[in-house]
Amino acid sequence: MNSRFKDKYYDKLTYVNWKGQINHPKTFIIEDCDELEKVNYLMARKFDEDFDDKIINKLYDEL
Incomplete structure (x- = not known):
């Protein structure tokens, strides 16, 4: 939380697209x-x- 982005904190900071995927996220x-x-x-x-x-x-x- 020492980042200048601390006000944009969300539970998950990394976007991963699992739509239509089973074993691994979309590339x-x-x-x-x-x-x-x-x-x-x-x-x-x-x-x-x-x-x-x-x-x-x-x-x-x-x-």
Whole structure:
């Protein structure tokens, strides 16, 4: 709670999409950018540069 984001504290700080998944969360791809921009979390899981590095590059560039 020493973070400058302490006022945005939620029970879960990491966004994970389990919709339609059974054993593991969805791996985000470039088409998921709108979804990630709409949610109110500090972090998201999961990304894989071997699966889609475009989304990682886009998010990095926007930081």
